[in-house]
Amino acid sequence: MTTALACGLPTLPSVVSPPMSHTPPPTHADMRACVRTELADLTAQGRLRVRPVIDSPDGRVIQLRAEGGRRKLVNWASNDYLGCANRRPVKNAASRELRRFGAGAGAARLLAGGLAVHRRLELRLARWLGTADALLTTTGFQANLAAVVALAGDPEDVVLLDRGCHASTYDGARLSAGTLLRFRHNDVEDLARQLERTAGARRRIVCVESVYSMDGDEAPVAAIHHLCRERGALLVVDEAHALGVLGPAGRGLCAEAGVVPDLLIGTCGKSFGSQGGFLAGDQELIELAVNRARSFIYSTAAVPAAIGAVLGALELLEANPGWPAELCAHAVALRAALRTAGWQVPEGRTPIIPLIVGSEDAALALALALREAGHHAPAIRPPTVPEGSCRLRLTLTLAHTEADRRRLVAALTLLKPAI
Ligand SMILES: Cc1ncc(COP(=O)(O)O)c(C=O)c1O
Structure with missing residues (x-):
């Protein structure tokens, strides 16, 4: 028997056969004990994370x-x-959109949550980056999930990740239908070897960051772009740590290198001092993401104040190149x-x-x-x-x-x- 679920998957079996076993099934108490053991292990390793609390704005x-x-x-x-989160014009822009559109979007964009302010920011970002279109997601994490899941939609696709890529790109690759392969950090020759080996794939998607989040080093984006074009692979560049930081007037490392990736990923949580994420690219790929990216399709659109703040930050950045x-x-x-x-x-x-x-x-x-x-x-x-x-x-x-x-x-x- 199969059941249709509101998750975008066609149908799923409603009954999953458990593995055969002769031991009695674990009880609820066993399950909780198992959780306690995991936490105790983390504590013993000194790796139990706690949530720090800050009683002030996130500032200097x-x-x-x-x-x-x-x-x-x-x-x-x-x-x-750029210290945008606490700049007056950014906060004013956030409150303007909060007053105009309310506290929340109310739904996912394809359902009923697509407000004019979302579209305005998409077009603004596309104009700023020189791409045909852009697609907003609620976080940068979701933007990476969206890009990889949309592009690698078939078991015959291969996703090639730099080993330094962010958790969100890894998770995107794992959630996609494709096979995940990794190449050595910033190693164009290793990438070339892996592209050689995967020549039979339906689509190859290469994912890199322009600035790596933990080392602060830059990717050789021009060489990687050249290789991808030569071998017929799609290129996704996550510019989370480069927008507002590198390139002409902060438009990122790809702009500085004169490179146009198939999809450029950004977050609004860093240089724009707000929250949200986006994909920027040509019409076809954005359309594919609108139709295939589950982290976009099934998640409530970003709150208007967050979008307003990004519009304000972009204006400030343009005034202060x-x-x-x-x-x-x-x-x-x-x-x-x-x-x-x-x-x-x-x-x-x-x-x-x-x-x-x-x-x-x-x-x-x-x-x-x-x-x-x-x-x-x-x-x-x-x-x-x-x-x-x-x-x-x-x-x-x-x-x-x-x-x-x-x-x-x-x-x-x-x-x-x-x-
Ligand atoms: C390289 C990179 N990509 C994506 C993200 C996720 O962005 P967000 O915090 O907006 O979800 C981060 C954030 O840590 C990041 O460092």
Whole structure:
């Protein structure tokens, strides 16, 4: 017997045969004990995550709730690179759309939730990026799910991911109908080998980020684009950490390299200081995503205030085209100062600055010591980064002052001998 479900899948069997077993089936208490064991394992490994609480806006300085009360800390953990979340024109634009369209969209876009403000932002983003169209999703995570699921819709498709890709792209590949393959990080030759091996696939979809979220390094997008065109593969570039940061007036690394990927992915949660995600590309691929991307089709559209904030941030960015270069200049100077202080900081210009210390204990100890010195930069550990590469991930924003940067370097200079 089969049952139709409101999930976009045609039909599913209503009865799934359990595996044959001679032992009695586990009870509800057994299931809960199993959950407790999993949590106890995480605790024993020191990997049980908790949700920090901040009692202030996410700005340059935050009020973090910590043991012993609230701590006022300089915040080195925000991806709001241009400090847009707290700029008055951005907040005003958010409240304008909130007043005009209400607090929520009420439904998914294809059902009844498509408001004029959603379409306005799509067209604005497309114009800004020079693409034919764009498609909004409620988060950047959903945008990556949407792109990969839509493009790899057949078991004969292959999704080739850079090993450094974000969890959302991995999950998109796993949820898609295609086969997931990975190539070595930023290794164009390895990608070429894998494209050679998969020449018989119906579609090959190559997914990269232009700036990688944990290392802050840049992808060789021109070489990857050239290879994809030569071998007939589709290219998806996630510009989450490059929009507002790199390229002409912040239009990203692809724009800087003169590359037009098949789909460009963005998030509104970083440089635009708001929330949401989008795919930008030509009419055909956007239409495919509208019809196939389950994370778009089956999710309530973004709230009008969030969309308004992005419109406000885009206007600000267009009025201040020098902001991205200014941010990168500060990032280059901060990287150099940290190197002078004895830290091994990779060459680069992006505001994601990794301080790789190796072990989890070292990363946790460094984060704690920095907090005592008045700075917030949490330790990043597996599974977010590979074993042995635990780090502090410092993110610089335009909201930071010269004094903030100087004090951070001074604190890290004192802490270096202990690491
Ligand atoms: C590279 C990359 N892509 C996508 C996302 C997801 O974006 P969002 O936070 O808007 O869901 C992130 C966020 O961490 C990211 O770093």
